[in-house]
Amino acid sequence: MAPITNARVLFNEYPTGYPEPGKTVILDKSKAIDLENEPLNGGVLVKILALSVDPYLRGMMNKEHHYSNPFQIGESIFGGGISKIIRSENPKFSVGDHIYGIHPFVEYAVLKDLESHRKIDNSEGLPWSVYLGVCGMPGRTAYHGYKEYMQPYGDTIFITTGAGAVGSFLIQLAKLDGLKVIASAGSEEKVKFINECGADVAFNYKTTSTRDVLKEHGPINFYWDHVGGDSLDCALEAAAHFAHFVICGLISGYNGQPQPVKNFGFILYKSLTVNGFIVGNLDAKHGASFLDFVPPKVARGEFKHREDVRRGLEAVGQTLLDVQTGRNEGKAVIVVADD
Template sequence: MSPIPNGRVIFNEAPLAEGYPDAQKTLVYESNQTMDVETTPLNGGILVKTLVVSIDPYLRGRLRNPEKQSYNEAFVLGQPITSYSIAVVLRSENTNVKAGDHLYGNFPLVEYHILKDLTGAKKIENKEGIPWSLYTGIAGMPGKTAYYGWKAYAKPKKGETIFVTTGAGPVGSMVIQLAKLDGLKVIASAGSPEKVQFMKDIGADVAFNYKTESTDEILEKHGPIDIYWDHVGGEVLDLAFKHAARFARFIEVGLITGYNTGGIQPVKNFGNVLFKSLTIQGFIVGNLDAEYSEAFYNEIPARIARGEIKYLEYVKHGLQSAGQVLVDVLKGDNIGKAVIIVADK
C-alpha cells in the first residue's frame, strides 16, 4: 500500500490572554504528511487510527507560551496538540493489544500515529455497544470528572440542595443525574433555552438561563445551597458564597469565566468561607483515577446503555474543524459534549 495523507492539528499561534482563540490561526489543520500504514516500522509500538477526539474547555489553558506556568504543560508550537480520544489499533508489536482493539487516552490529534507503549492508554471493550464517541464524553474524562468528584467530595445527604453551573454540559449534566439519584434538590444554570430544557429533562428541579434570569434572585428563592458544583468562577462563585448554607461544600472543577479574560475575577463574599464554615475542594480528574476508575467503568457505561444516564452531543466531522469547535466550546455555542468524528471505523 502506498503512503496516504496523515492529517494533524497543529498548535500554530498562541492566542492573547484576553479574548477567544482565532479559529483559523490558533489551531491549523495540516495534511502535508503521509504514512504507509502497512510498512511503517513500529519498533515494538502500536499503530492506531484516530476515530473520535474530544474538545474541552481546559485545552484553552494549554494554548499558551511555555514561559507562563500552570498546572499542566503548554502545548508545543508547531506540533500537534493532544486531547482525549478513541483510536483503533491497526497493527501491534505489543503483546497486550492486537489489531481491532480500541484504546482511550490523551492522544495527539493526528489521523494515524504510533504509540510507543500503553502508558496513559486504556483498552476499552465496550461490551454495552454504546457509541464510541461517548467514551470521550459521558463515559470518558468529563463523565469521570463528575463521578470522581461526586464520590470523593460531595458527601451528599438526601434532601440537600445543590447548585450546578453549566448544567447542560457533559460534566454538569452527569452531576445533575448523580445528585437526583442521591435524592437531592437540584438548581442548575445554562445559557440557552435548549440547554435549560435539557436540564429539566434530566431531572433538575430548578433550571434557568443565567443570561436572562438573575442568579442572585434564583438562589435567594430556592436556596440556601449545601453543595456548589462550579465550572465558571467569577460573579457566580461570589453569589454561591452569599447563598451557601452552613457547612456547604464547594467543588471547584473549572473557572471558565477567566479563561478568555486574562484572569480570575476577585470575589467579595469570601468571608462566608469563615462565617459559614464552608469547605472548598478543587481537584484534577487524573489525581483520582487510580481510586475510582474501575468503579466508573463497571457502572457508568452500563447505565448509559440502559438509558439511565442521558446525554447530548455536539458532533462535527474531520480534524479540520478542531479550531472552530474549540471556539464554540469556549463561547458556549455547543449544545452537548463537543466531539469530532475523524473516522467511522
C-alpha cells in the same frame, strides 16, 4: 502500500482571548505516513476514530500555563481520544483493540507510552464517541467528584453549566440520591435539557439573576463550579455553613483576565471546604465502580446525555472556539474516521 496523507491539527499561535479558527490551530496535510512500514519501536500504530474537545484545552494554549505539558507551537495539539490499533509491537495491545487516552489530533499516530491508555471493550455497543462523553472523562469527572466529595452536607446542590457533559450527568447522579438540584446554563434550549435531566430549579443565567435564584431556592450545601467569576461569588453568598465547594472549572476566566473573587471571606465565616478537582487524581479510586455502573445504564437509556458531533479534523478550530463560548449543544466530539 504507498504512503498516505496524515492530516494533523497544529498549534499555530498563542491566543490572547478566545481561540480563533484558522489562526490558533491550523490543519496541516504536509505529512504522509506509510501504514505498513512506519517503524513502531515497541509501540502501536493507531487510527484515530474520535477526539474530545473540552473546555480545559484552552489552558493548554497559554504561554504562561498551569499545566506541565502545554501545547507547543508547530506541534499537534492533543487531548482525549479513541483510536483503533492497526499494528502493534506492544504485547499488551492487539490489532483491532480500541483504546482510550490522550491522543494527538491527527489521523494516524504511533503511540509508545501507553501507561495511561486503557482498552475499551464496549460490550454495550455504544458509539465510540460516547466514551469521550458520559462514559469518558466528563462522566468520570462528575462521578468521581460526586463520590469523593458529596458527603451528606445537606440536601441542596447548585451546578453551573448544567447542560454540559459533566453538569448534566451530575444533575442525574444527585437526583438519584434525592437531592434538590439547582442548575444554570446560558440558553433556553440548554435550560430545557437541564429540566429533562431532572433538576428542580433550572435557569438561564444570562436572563435571570443567579443571586436572586439562590436567594429564593438556597441556601446551598454543595456547589459544583465550572465557571468562577460572578457565579462563584453568588454561590459563596448563598452557601450554608459547612457547605462544600468543588472547583472543577473556571471557564469565565479562561479567555481573558479571570475576575477576582470578591466573596472569599465567606469561606472563613461559614467554615466552607473548597476542593480544586482534577479527575485523574481520583481515577484509581473510583474508576472501576464507574465502569460497572455507568456504561450499562447509558446503554439502557437510563442516563440522558447529548453529543455535538462534528466530522473531520478541519472542524477542530471552530469547535475549540464553540466550546469556550458555549455554542456547542452537548459534548463536543470530532469524529475523525469510521471504525
